[in-house]
Amino acid sequence: MSKLDGPEQIGAEVRSARKKRGMTLQQLSEQTGLSIGYLSMLERGRSNPSLASLLRIAGALNLPMSALMADSTISEAGPSDEKPGNGPHQHAVHPSGMYRDRFITPADAKTIQVLEAILEPGDQSRVAPYKHDEEEELILVLDGELEFRSGEMTRLLKQGESLLVDPRIPHSYRNPGSIAVRWLWISAKV
Incomplete structure (x- = not known):
């Protein structure tokens, strides 16, 4: 560090x-x-x-x-974290303490970013709904449930479900479940 x-x-x-x-x-x-x-x-x-x-x-x-x-992430190397040619994944706790992300994007990626995110039961994005024009995003829920709001639409995503997000529409999310929700954010430059 x-x-x-x-x-x-x-x-x-x-x-x-x-x-x-x-x-x-x-x-x-x-x-x-x-x-x-x-x-x-x-x-x-x-x-x-x-x-x-x-x-x-x-x-x-x-x-x-x-x-x-x-430089503010904590490397947690271990057999399960190692990927061929990738090195250890990087774990980060957002400064607010709210978000726990694991950056799993290969270092040589040019247009794609993959984050594994974890949100505890009852927690939500503490920011106002946000939007951006540069990326296309996909959410894939790995464990738990994620309530995703985009504009007027609200959708409950369960394990194994995915959602393509229009980043130009303000969006936010929360964990309405009783266990931590874990999901992948996959974004790409368009």
Whole structure:
């Protein structure tokens, strides 16, 4: 792990990626719909970004979200975690403590990102419904139940069920079940 932890590390990663692309805070703000003030606080490590904000920022910077959290994740290597040519998967707990994600995207992937997410019973996305234009997303529930809201539509997804998400429609989710829900977020640049 680097010398910086949590929000400070994420902020440093966002700032570095933005500057490498020659992008100003104003341009990043326009592409993400996030305020310049918020982005500035995030880059200085004074704000805990939501999962939704990180997804928007990663999309605007044309990066997998795992790249913004690379140094703040905990590597858990083990026989079951190893994939040929992949190395250990990266586990991350979102700074809010709400989300537990496992980045399982191969390092050489160019257009696809795969996250394994876990949400405890009764918990929900703590952010307002969000939308983004850059990606197409698919959700595949591995264990438990996930209630997914997209615009006016609400759908309960059970183990083995999937849903193609139109990311341009504001969406959110919650775990209405009695066990942790585990699902894959699969997104691709279009």
